[in-house]
Amino acid sequence: MATPSLIQLVDIPQRGDARGGLSVAEIGGALPFPVRRAYWIHGTHVGVSRGFHAHKKLRQLCVCVAGSVRLSLFDGRREESVLLNSSAKGLLIGPGFWREMHDFSPDCVLMVFADAEYDEADYIRDRDQFIRHVHSS
Numbered sequence: 001m002a003t004p005s006l007i008q009l010v011d012i013p014q015r016g017d018a019r020g021g022l023s024v025a026e027i028g029g030a031l032p033f034p035v036r037r038a039y040w041i042h043g044t045h046v047g048v049s050r051g052f053h054a055h056k057k058l059r060q061l062c063v064c065v066a067g068s069v070r071l072s073l074f075d076g077r078r079e080e081s082v083l084l085n086s087s088a089k090g091l092l093i094g095p096g097f098w099r100e101m102h103d104f105s106p107d108c109v110l111m112v113f114a115d116a117e118y119d120e121a122d123y124i125r126d127r128d129q130f131i132r133h134v135h136s137s
């Protein structure tokens with residue numbers, strides 16, 4: 001059996017018309033969980049990478065609504081990356097993935113929908129600790 005990809009992309013319904021674009025993320029559609037927090041990453045300086053952590057429980061949907069960014073996921077064994085450059089695709093990230101964001105374009109706006117409020121205790125910010133965490137669970 002083929003190994004499942006770490007990259008889970010979902011289609012974001014497009015409801016634009018002659019006036020311009022309109023993209024929809026709603027529960028039962030692109031969103032598989034109720035949203036308790038939304039944040040957006042923007043104005044990241046050229047050459048700067050972000051992330052470098054995992055979450056113990058948090059589920060998120062990341063949509064690059066402008067520009068582009070490369071997001072990589074590592075599950076403790078394998079690493080895969082994807083270029084996000086469309087508001088018509090969202091990347092679902094469950095718990096237990098080390099994530100890194102690289103190659104931000106200057107105009108990148110990465111919108112993130114999360115299923116829980118911000119909680120620093122949910123973060124694992126040390127890669128070796130993350131590897132121990134996944135191999136012990």
Ligand code: T46
Pocket residue numbers: 037039041050051052060099112118
């Ligand atoms: C993730 C990736 C994709 C808050 O106070 N509230 C928030 O909701 C968030 C997300 C962050 N913060 C604070 C925590 C730090 O002092 O903002 C500061 C920057 O956060 P961080 O360095 O974690 O940002 P990124 O861009 O490395 O990671 C973020 C999310 O934190 C993370 O959950 O999965 O984007």
